[in-house]
Amino acid sequence: MKFGVVIFPGSNCDFDTFHVLKNVIRQPTIWLWHKDHGLQGVDCVVLPGGFAYGDYLRSGAIARFSPLMQEVGEFADKGGVVLGICNGFQVLLELGLLPGAMLRNKNLKFLCQFVTIRLENERTRFTHKGKKGQVLRVPIAHFDGNYFAPPETLKEIEENSQVVFRYSGANGSLTEEANVNGSLHSIAGLMNKRGNVMGLMPHPERASERLLGSEDGRVIFESIISKF
């Protein structure tokens, strides 16, 4: 499966994501520069973490206007697989490929720490190698990860089982304490209705090697590359 990792000028998890896809998951992986045109035949576009264009206005707000992102939008409309991690998730929200928005974390601080997330929907192309209710230990690193959506949107995404991950305790319980950034419905990861676009705030690429303290994030990449 051919992956394309998008580089915005302020991306900073681009190397990390590229490294995991190429050297850990061992898939052909190429760079997609934000000013270029053409997705060069990739099967999956990954929007990595970072601060796309500095994010001084609002996380991901400028990135949606980049030339390449118009093409990523069309790619997604045709059913192409798109994964947004952290800032990539924020960009997908700004682009309207996923519903909702991000607010500042509830404690108004940047948060970098390992969290545990519960797998809510295993019947997706991003998670079918995992089990429902499985708890993954994966790091987060963001300022704006407090998921927000109006009640009717929340109702809709819950009814469609679009919530893929929720922040939970290590035993899978949903508590206020475990919901570190204050997200509505403890939402950590979300897909579109069609199931080909997913965004998540935690960083699976930081939890894909034993040396880094967790390999739980691999299940996402391994699901993407396996037959669904």
Next chain:
Amino acid sequence: MIDQKNLDNHNLTRDEYGLIVKLIGREPNLTELGVFSAMWSEHCSYKSSKFYLKQLPIKGKNVVQGPGENAGIIDIGDGQVIVFKIESHNHPSFIEPFQGSATGVGGILRDIFTMGARPIALLDSLRFGPLASPKNRSVMDGVVSGISSYGNSIGVPTVGGDVYFNDCYSLNPLVNVFCMGIAEKDKIFYAKAEGIGNRVLYVGSKTGRDGIHGATMASQEFGEEIEHKRPNVQVGDPFKEKLLLEACLEVMDKGLIVGIQDMGAAGLTCSSSEMPAKSGTGIEINLDLVPQREEGMTPYEILLSESQERMLIVAKPEKIKEVKDVFAKWDLDAVEIGKVIEGGQMRVGFHGEIVVDIPVSAIVDLCPIYERPYAAAAQPKKEINIREIPIPEDFNKILMNLVASPTIANKEWVFRQYDHMVQTNTILLPGADASVLRIKDSKKALAVTLDGNSLYAHLNPRAGGIIAVAEACRNLACVGARPVGVTNCLNFGNPEKPEVMGQFKEVVEGISEACKAFEIPVTGGNVSFYNETEGVSIYPTPVLGIVGLIKDINKVVTPGFKEEGDAVVLLGENKEELGGSEYLKIQFGREDGIPPAIDLAKEKAVQELCLEAAEAGFLESAHDLSEGGLAVCAAECGFFSGKKIGCELDLNDEWRPDALVFGETQSRILVTAKSSKLKKLLALAGKKGVTAAAIGKVGGKKIRISLKGKALVNVPVEEVYKEWNEAIPRNFTVK
């Protein structure tokens, strides 16, 4: 005409002015005076410290670059080098905590990537006043947010550092920022302006009026007028710096440039004079071509602006187009503003006139070096009579008080605001003795630590210097790393006061002695004087940044206890020492006595034992004894276990129980080993002539320490953890 008021405004003495006139053969104009003022400031010239710094050991077989460049460079084998340095940003961080610390991060990052290295780790050594004061809380909050905002955005992990609290920092907080990068040995770049006729390019952000005279400001004491200095603080733009980083590394990788220097302190003045001075050439620049973001800037302002995220590049004429293309790709300005000339002059044009025409050597190399008078006042304080100090009854309570002291308490509130995992190399997260980073595609790993106990240095400057080096090396030994290079940040009061100069002299002598004993080279660093406000000086605060190398990443040792039943072994000897301890400070409100004695030969032996035991795979965990002594060390090993596991220890010494449990005697490491490996470990210690005592076992939910069977500490780990964990955040709760 230059009058006394001009000189006062520029912080230059009459004598210095006389020398300037002699060097250039005439009176300087105001712009030239500004150039001299910035370059001859303490911050840029090291005029008060150079004389003493000469004694530091700077040679070693792996040293590629010692002091004098943007950063030091050490060969780590396999064609790779590490590039690292520490710098202070104390003055700006007090005036404007957020921007002050943020631009400190920006500045040290540029020092590293200007040499061709990709930055892989940031660490910060922070010193604040007590958190009871709202002002101190707001300074700490601002400083941490500033570091977080800059480092997180640019994508370099902030992997650790240290934070201390003391009254002496209330009006003078310290922000020392360390950065390390990694480069290929054959792709290192220097601040050179070689090749007559080569072009000088200005790249990065536009120049504004911010930070004019930042270097001069950092070379003065503060009085009540400090609020007016806020415009002297620069404003950082981490996104611009990220672009600059990528663009610079790209032109270097493609071999398009001859030399490069960042515009940090003293801005364009510093880069455009140092580069030719190092190459024996001159430089000609036209200020009309400098990209400016404000109108009507004078040559004085353009030359002395400390606007951030700018670099000066020297490149061959035929490469200019390619260089410009790379910068255009990253949406940055790259403008030709001059060329390298023969003759050693710095010639600056503006609106068709020459506004500066002075020899670069006069600005860079001929600043007077002062051997300032020092007072022998910095003698060790008298030993306290330990018998006069009552031995308290309730050791559990003392342990709770100690872990709640912010200096000892959990710093997670700080570290979790930093992205410490980006780049996916961080093996050992912040909070451990040292931070450990893997090197991708290699078995090796790097360890980094910052350390410096200023209370020790206050009580005995020389001992403070020695212990700072010894403890930093011990931190490295605890994770299984051998020290390879040192950088230091020396924070002091006003060097014109003999007692401050005395402290400085002795601290440097101490650092020098210890580095020689450990055979580790000092590759650079930074001196920050004038940390005085309203006549009150900080304690002498040496901060040592030491980098270590781990040959086999699978042999890294971590501080947390691993499993119930593991044997606990104390490496090193107990003694009866309480001077300068956190225990005396917290329990009795005393900051006196003499700091613990240190025997460098014994220290080295203990560290060598720890390293060999780690390499032989004998150790399950290792953690050094420092502030709060054995009790705090054992408690932390439990916290770091991830399971809040306890231990049961029994001591067999003749010393006072409080000294045994809370004393800070040096050269001690608490390790654990599987019972099957205990014999081997003790045998190795015997062979090395190091005292090692099996003092108990890991296990249970309590921290239990007894002396010859008599219980001293007996308290649930959970309770101690709660105090340790909440001591800092409780000051910052959003209500």
